[in-house]
Amino acid sequence: MTRYGMIIDLRSCIGCGACIAACDMENETPWEEGKRRTYVPRFTFGSYPNVTVVYMPRLCMHCENPPCVSVCPTGASHVTADGVVLVEHDLCIGCKYCVVACPYDARYVDERIRSVDKCTFCYTNRVLKGEVPACDATCPGRVRIFGDLDDPNSEAGRLAASGLAKPLRPDLGTNPKVLYVPKVKSI
């Protein structure tokens, strides 16, 4: 069974924002603060000169156990059989339960379509046509690796199986299908 997910390899993220721009154009998001399907905060640790900077691409985690879907009163939030969490805009009543329930800050209200919106992995517009999501397709650092996590022949599947890639907040029991390879220094 196909189980779509994405590996985010923090080792090679250069914080360039190509993924954000690609997503905004592909999905015609409102592209304003807090109303984007993906964003890349920059974190600085330490004090001069012992400083580390981490760029952290964020998006919907497409959880196997998605709190947003269980709280949705209308069924607008749902999961496809291949594991992609989607919002059916026509069924969304704008109650924002899901926005609150999501522990990953992945959802926002798009007033233009009167619905909650979020990352879809570009499911209908790209993935079903045999393409990878727009963010993956453009990423110069090859940070984002989309694929079937259950397919041992896919890069995403291999990384998922390797144990190198880790979920965010595993303690919440959400079981994300977006996994992060942490940044390490080799010297």
Added chain:
Amino acid sequence: MASAKIARRDFLKVAAVTGALATLSGPEDVVIRTLKRVEARALGPQEYTVPGLCRMCVNSCGTFFRVRDGRLRKIDPNPNNPANAGNLCARGQAGVRRVYNPDRLKRPLIRRDKSLRGTWQGFEATDWDTALDEAAAVLKKYIDAGEAKSIMVGGGWLPCGVYKPYVVAFAKAIGTPNFVGSPPPLCFFPKAFAWTVTIGAGGHPHIRADHEYANYIILLRRNLAGSIGVPYAWQFARAKKRGAKIVVLDPRMSESAALADLWVPIKPGTDLAFLLAMGHVIVSEGLYDEEFLRRYTNAPMLLRADSNAPAKTWDDPDTGKKKYLVYDEATGEAKAHDEALRPALAGEFDVEIDGETVRVKTAFQALVERLQQYTPEWASQICDVPAETIVRVAREFGTIKPAVIDPGWHDPKYQNSVQTWRMVAILNALVGNIDRPGGLIFNAAGRSLKSSALPDARADVQWMKKKGIIVSTAQPMILAYYDAIVNGDPYPIKAAVLTGGNWIRTLPDDRKWKEAFKKLEDVIAIDVMPNDTVSYADIILPDTTYPERDDPMFGVGFSPDAAVATSVRAIDPIYDCRPMIDILVQLADRLGKKDAYFQNLGAMLGVDGAALKSAYESEGIAGIRRVQVEAKGVSYDEIVAKGAVVLKARDQLIGTMPYKKPLGTPSGKVEIYSLKMAGIMAKKGYSEHWDPIPTWIPPRVMDGVGGNVFYLTYGRSPIASHTHTADNDLLASIGRPEHFGVWINAAKAAELGIRDGDMVKLTSLATGQSVVAKAFVTDGVRPDTVFTVSAWGAESEELKVAKGIGGVALNKLWPMHEDLFTLLPNAMTQEVLVRVEKA
């Protein structure tokens, strides 16, 4: 690389549309609605894609333009183009918003009151015929008076790096030699000069570090990851993932430094000391590649022991290269370098030259002796970097294979820029990495460079000759045109035809350029955006954005593969705009110079001018493309379908220079000792700036920092290439404070009472001018240094997004150094101190 990505795509095709739909689950109506949407998208008859080339910066990455319902929706990377290999940055993605930018120039404009220059008042909209007639009449006035050379045809990176033949053909056709693109002394000249004298190529399209295969990478004076340049950044970022060690020398924590294993916050302008000390460690510990130096460099070349001048050189009539003497260890004699059995690499000898006994030593020996004084402890004091760090980096560079020091991009920053890059080139040669996988390799465009002298009739050439500037190294010298416009020296420049560029916002000391642009009798501007410089025009001819036009064929720069590429028109112009090439042809036509235009163009493109003209007349710019493509033996249908065609892959090219083919240096070898610089020295006397063996030169502004006075540094950010991309709403919305503001060290800011987000005033101690911008308080910058991004500071109120961003106008802080040209041409843009106060 690309193949892995394609394989993954193939796998995804398994999830073909119909099959995948069966996997949808959820309430029945949801499934049906989703199905309908997928169907609409998949079948949409109004959706198509065409291949294109990105014009958000000079890298010209391959793209696909996707159009739906007549509107450009999305730009995707084109994996057929070997330069970006299926990757695209935020700026490339934001090209859509360049097209639909409401701030664009939308129709021809004419302004008759020249006193309103520098403002947007007094312009009247007009039609193309009127605008072109008036522009042609202006130019005709000079041509008829025999003063065509007082017209300057200028521009920025677009005519410099992309459309040069199309613009130069126009300048030549109307009879002026004065074409100026991006000013090399303000762009890449000092860096490119140093590389060119060492390995025969040095421009950013010509050489590269082979990040794809390197295991140890040192980066300095460049922010490869943050300034992007996708053709380089995609390999650099992946090198890290592959496990390569990366060391970044930078006074601030750039995006590249964030990626690195080791960030060395070096004192601004002192990289040369670091590099000299690395050289000291490498030669004293024997970490160099002796065989490479002996065979492929001029390290064995004999110098006179007393003066370090070449013992003897002469021309080889067969190759056009310089021959020189070496000491043959096999026979114990001085011999022509290509006749010795085993040239000595080191040592001092008494040899017979033309019947005279001369004390000589090898160039390598002279280098070793020079480097002796530059100990890591010495450099440590200058660079503010621990000596142990320098030793460690030198040892790692000398032992980890393959290792490379990146050749840089832009560097007119310090008076020591030339010697800095000379030393980088020499260090790469010391470890023997030239044109070897993982080393310092040539892009396809750098393998067959032809240099041609600038015509003597040019104003800048005459000006430089008069001032005794080294004309043999000259590149177009935009700064000489200030004197020509304002003082009529060497002869008056009275009119400007601008083909892009934004000189008012980019050339040192904007006050001088505003004065010059007010003084010009006529200014005609062809541009997409109403930038600061266009506000000085009398006639504005609006250019299209790149998805709105067909392009000719171009060689792909920035790639080790040899390839050609083109851009296919995706949509019709959304405003009353025309492509620059059409505008230039239509102007030439009105001046009776259309035949001349195509003859000139044909000569430059290496195709028949008459054929070009007739193809253009029937098909427009696409006709030019057809003639070029056919001359190259490429299928027209293939290139307009794929966007790029690879002619020769990198593996067939790498490892040839200098191993099978001589380099473009005087000797054809890697020149540890620069014969070009020795030639300058012979003519002009000794200067540390052209010492053929690198020597320490301090930056001019070592002292005076402290209290609220800082070193000024600048660079690019991933959301702006230059002022050309500053007015883009999508990029502006992605930008963060670090992209727009002034970086100030956190401890230092606390001392000065400056908090993150406060407005601060920067005053240049060199120009006295001030700018106000937002403080970005961070631990990621040296306490003695401020940093800012170079794209900002727009003053044109028609650039609503860029004006809203504000930021630092760097060219208010940069002086036009009066002795700029007494050295090698170099604008010295970081030889500036600034005072920082709360605004």
